[in-house]
Amino acid sequence: MRIEFYGVLQEAAGSEAIELPIDTPSRVAHILEELGEQIPALQSHLPRIACAVGDEVIPRSEMVSGDAPLILLPPVSGG
């Protein structure tokens, strides 16, 4: 499924998005575990990120279908 990165996560991942080979539907927490294994540079960021699909922030316990990208949002610093 498609995973999109924002902010500092783009630097850590080295790209704006990746395709993660994972069976769907899948729980967000499981996707993040897989992601951390695929891209170790993301590991230290994962505890503080939020996840979204579309315009909804979703908990890590949620199952996602993979129809839409999973959006990873690091701590915010607007203003």
Next chain:
Amino acid sequence: MEHITDQVLDPELLKRETENPTCGALIVFEGTVRNHHRGREVERMEYTAYKPLAERVLQELEEETKRRFGVVECRIVHRIGELAIGEASVVIVVRSAHRGDAFDAAEWAIDTLKQRVPIWKNDFYADGTRAYQDGVPLSACGSDEHDSASPRSSRDTQSGNSLHNQE
């Protein structure tokens, strides 16, 4: 109405949009890009956003600000893209019948924006390096303990600000 834009912000436009004869107070808050961050010289700043969520959160923030403080008008627009020192990154316009509510509402709105809106600052330093500023985890999904997360102040990382009261 757009809340995230890559265009130069125009407080006068927001003032015109919110004109209201029942209001005796107008607060215009502008966050501006300052030339230093934690002792380092900053030459410019780049803001990025996750727009689908940022638009919705800012829309909700306007409504919540009006509801919480009983203010009549609240408009918030945040800029993204590359900004020079001194340029406005965010404008908040609040109008209310009396000044106290408007001051409180504007302060709450900017404090809350910094905790809820998926926008990121990337500082470009005078020494040629750049770095994303550390921020506030979005409490709704930082972990499964999200509901107990308490907002923390991020005033120390805020851009330079100006606050005008016209009453």
